[in-house]
Amino acid sequence: KNEVEQSPxxxxxxxxxxxTINCSYSVGISALHWLQQHPGGGIxxxxxxxSGKKKHGRLIATINIQEKHSSLHITASHPRDSAVxxxxxxxxxxxxxxxxxxxxxxxxxx
Amino acid sequence: xxxxxQTPKFQVLKTGQSMTLQCAQDMNHExxxxxxxxPGMGLRLIHYSVGAGITDQGEVPNGYNVSRxxxxxxxLRLLSAAPSQTSVYFCASRGQGGTWExxxxxxxTQLSVL
Numbered sequence: 001k002n003e004v005e006q007s008p009x010x011x012x013x014x015x016x017x018x019x020t021i022n023c024s025y026s027v028g029i030s031a032l033h034w035l036q037q038h039p040g041g042g043i044x045x046x047x048x049x050x051s052g053k054k055k056h057g058r059l060i061a062t063i064n065i066q067e068k069h070s071s072l073h074i075t076a077s078h079p080r081d082s083a084v085x086x087x088x089x090x091x092x093x094x095x096x097x098x099x100x101x102x103x104x105x106x107x108x109x110x
Numbered sequence: 111x112x113x114x115x116q117t118p119k120f121q122v123l124k125t126g127q128s129m130t131l132q133c134a135q136d137m138n139h140e141x142x143x144x145x146x147x148x149p150g151m152g153l154r155l156i157h158y159s160v161g162a163g164i165t166d167q168g169e170v171p172n173g174y175n176v177s178r179x180x181x182x183x184x185x186l187r188l189l190s191a192a193p194s195q196t197s198v199y200f201c202a203s204r205g206q207g208g209t210w211e212x213x214x215x216x217x218x219t220q221l222s223v224l
Contacts, residue, residue: 004152033213043200043215086152088213097168098213100145100152 003027006087006101013108019074021104023087030092032070034061037084037103046072046085077108112136116201116216123191123223131186131219133201139214141204142184146170146197147218153200159184191223 005024013019023032031050037043047054047061049070054061058077063070074081084103091097114135123129135142143158145168155168159178173195175187184203188195201216 002152035213041198041218043202043218045213045215048212088153097155097158100154102150102152 002102004087004089004099004101006085006104008104009102010105011107013077013106015078015108015110017077017108019077019081019106019108021072021085021087021106023070023072023089023101025068025070025087025089025099027089027099028092029065029068029089031090032063033088033090033098034070034072035086035088037086039083043086074106079108079110082107114201114203114214114216116199116219118219119217120220121222123188123221125191125193125223127191129188129191131188131199131201131221133184133186133216134182135184135203135214136182137203137205137214138181139203139205140181142178143168143202144174144176144184144186145200145202146195147200148197156186156199188221193223195221196223197221 003026007022033048034046035043036046049063058075060073084105086103087101088098117132140161144156145153147153154170156174157176159165162178162181165176165178199219203214
């Protein structure tokens with residue numbers, strides 16, 4: 001079983017829909033990153049959070065450390081949100097090492 | 111600020127050849143790392159460094175060497191390329207303290223080993 005599980009693996013939505021991507025992990029962590037990988041391959045850091053909720057524009061990330069679960073929400077989705085979204089927990093005992101989920105491929109149709 | 115500069119973008123090697131992937135950052139980040147990305151798998155850590163002169167192995171270090179002689183540069187060396195090393199490689203860096211929240215990635219290197 002992978003240490004990091006993302007769901008769904010693939011998600012297709014219509015423009016304007018509310019999107020939720022989930023990340024569950026089995027190891028103790030101190031923080032978690034959400035990343036976005038563009039169709040061209042570039043990777044951008046969206047959030048790092050260790051508790052509660054963070055919001056940046058139409059993106060909202062939440063985390064429950066005790067339940068070992070994080071979610072990424074996109075409000076009013078747009079075709080330019082189409083990308084792969086990757087969660088990356090930072091293990092408590094690993095120093096600076098990250099573990100990565102396989103990613104969720106999001107396609108938003110106009 | 112250029113961020114993280116990774117070269118080359120594409121490379122084709124023959125089995126047994128050696129090469130170096132270059133990675134440089136201009137943000138004075140102490141933490142730098144190399145990952146490979148393969149279809150159906152998440153990013154996997156090859157090697158990482160927490161500062162000049164300090165390197166350590168990640169999940170998949172075999173066949174790769176690194177060094178960190180300066181804060182800015184963290185090259186990845188393939189000693190004798192094998193087809194199993196065909197992958198997309200990413201370099202990343204992160205600051206510490208108040209700046210450690212954000213990861214910065216290079217643009218990636220698509221490597222094919224024939």
